[in-house]
Amino acid sequence: MIVLEAKGIKKRFGGVIAVSDGNLKCQAGKITGLLGANGSGKSTISKIICGVHSADAGEIIFNGRTVRYKNPHEARQDGIAMVFQNLSLVADLTVWQNIVLGIEENKGFFLNNKTAKDLSKEIVDKLLPGLDINKKIFDLNSGEMQIVEIAKALSARPKLLILDEPTAALEQTQVKSLFNYMRTLVETGIAIIFTSHRLWEAMEICDDVVIFRNGESVVSIDFDKECKDPEKIVNYITGEVEKIRVDKNHTKITDETVLSIEDLNYGEFLKDVSFKLKKGEILGIGGLAGQGQRELMLALAGNYAGVRCDAELNGKKIKLNKPSNVIRNGILLVPGDKQLEGLFLKHSVFINMIFPKLGLSRQPVFTPNKKYRKESKNIIDLLSIKTQNIDVPVSTLSGGNQQKVVVGKWLPFDTNIWLLADPAKGIDIGAKMELYQYIVNQVKEKNISVILYASDNEELIEHCDRLLIMYEGQIVATLEGDNINDDVITATSLRVR
């Protein structure tokens, strides 16, 4: 039974066409995957279905009725719930207050908190047992927040559930339990729309997939009829038949040590971290999410004044006490949380691109705008950042393209070391390959070193010469050569070995 059908959806924001021809069908009891590169329109069409945006043209039929929602609340009451990518939780309320937010039940004049807590507990226990529903949101980590977000969508007992990249913030075990729960959900007859950048997830969980490219739905594949062919799907997503492969083992690692860190300590987050980084090496940092990798990257970039450690760069002692100090030494951070750490969202792409230059390198009295604009344009071409022009605010770019701007703004710098803290988070496959290709080329040409933290093991395996596994703020293992593979990484991360 078809629950939802979207036909010929069109939507433009200002001058940018987000969706030019979106078509989509969802069936009760099935999980429909929505795949596509960043800015291909899959987020936009999800938002149109659940009432955040309204379509310029086209038709949405839900349960046999043509619908046009003015706001998400109407859609929610009608039975369409969406889990948002940029979280829609209220940080100062507790977990259960958030779950029932907007659909609270009254008992007489007052709120009925007991049923609300019972309902929340029931849903949360299925998704993440052990999460305290009386905690406030700002005390949770990003994975827990995502779970609460999903619980919130489910509390309205929807007939159609839209999950927009729900797994991006989750650990592997959480992903597994989410998938199990999604299966039990669809068995009760609801339909699910699922988007993710991780292809294997879509292959594992979806019954059929719709692939978007440049705002159009190019193909719909029913896995019951057609076999699951990842190559074919990637081709549909990128639109190119030929895949760019990043080749490994090209770098000449010298024995020369660039950076040596001894006994780095920071509160409870990092304990006695020591390692040596060689010239031309790509050093990976892995492990389960939230074991101090992020903190280590930020500490190395000088963001924690309270860090205690002995650091030597090229045999010279340096202090990691403030960012400007570290950057002057040629250690540059590409942070993972682009919206918080990497960008001035309201400012233009151009301003964001040249900002580090203005602050950190010697400048003529008048900024050579022409020269810088040209440089910025070059970087945009290089990373194929999709933007109308370089003067639009960064916030108008899609998530993946924003991340590319963060990476791009450091590119013109003379670097000793790049600290990449999950640089490919939320970037699509094609862009991810280009980005890493660029990094690897830089490593090769300029003989710089890289410390790479990625939440996706795949990226680490593909690029790292050496891999440090972190657990509870400590480095528990160093993997080299053939040991860098999924099995060993998982085993050491979980401390099975």
Place this chain on the structure above:
Amino acid sequence: MKKNSNALGISNLKKFILKPEFSIVIMLVIMLVIAAVLQKNFFEIKSVVRNINAYAPLILLTMGQAVVIISGGLDLSAGTSLSLLTCVLATVMKRNDPVTGIYAILITFAVAVFIGVINGIGIGYLRIPPVIASFATSFIWLGVALFLRPTPGGESVGWFKSFYNISDVAGVPVFLKTFGTFVPPALILVICGCIVWFIMSKTRTGRYIYAVGSNSDSAYMSGINTAKAQMVACIINAFFIFLAALFFVGQNQSGDARLGDPLTLRAIAAAVVGGIALSGGRGSVYFALIGALILSLVSKIIFFANIPNAYQTLVSGVIVIIAIAGSMIYTFYSKRTLLKGEKKIT
């Protein structure tokens, strides 16, 4: 630290001590002790009653202000709307006609609601930045107040004194008189305000006020009428101001267009001392009450500590800054301690 200390290992007492609110309670206790040392008869009933009378207006205004700040707004017009309400009261009442007191209360209440609605439209529906919106309306309220009472004055019915001191009212039964010497009406007004907020906080609207202040986009996406929630917050604030106006007219028997203005910023500062985050969504109205008490005690302490007149304002400013900084540092450290305790249960 103990070996197996985790989330369960922290006792409830320790959890309470580590709450940011705790620092506010501590500060109040310290202030009370200092005040009691400096002023020998601080805890005598007469002096307690006098102090409550002196502090009640600021407390009421602070609680109202706290509700608005929690909803993500700010009311710079609180002081002038207080002035306006006293002027309305003193203009409607006729000294020799006791019934006019009832009319005056009803009319003033309507004006208070109107003030709240106008501020709410500006902040909630028109999305004018709250500082600008309420700054603009503050001139309107002042203008109307000056129109009604260019100079302080007006009339008041006799029984209106009961909002200040029941014993002063002629023809009151003896038991009420005795009651009045122990329980000042100002305390009853404050309790009234607390009850109203207590009821509101248990309703949908009360929760929405927090949600909107914390993250209005998220709240909107959850289907909350954010503008309405902010407007209700403004109306609750206006109600608190209304209570304060009753008190002032009871005390002065007149209206004054210049009465409230100095209280506006004091009330905002008091709310901040009481742990209300100016960014919205965080804090408790009852702790704002304590904040107002702390701020009031500061002036009292300075008065009794024989600090030369010229330095009093300076010293009180320094104390307020220390108080706010202290509570922020405390929050920071308690949060870190809590994190240490709770990390890595998995």
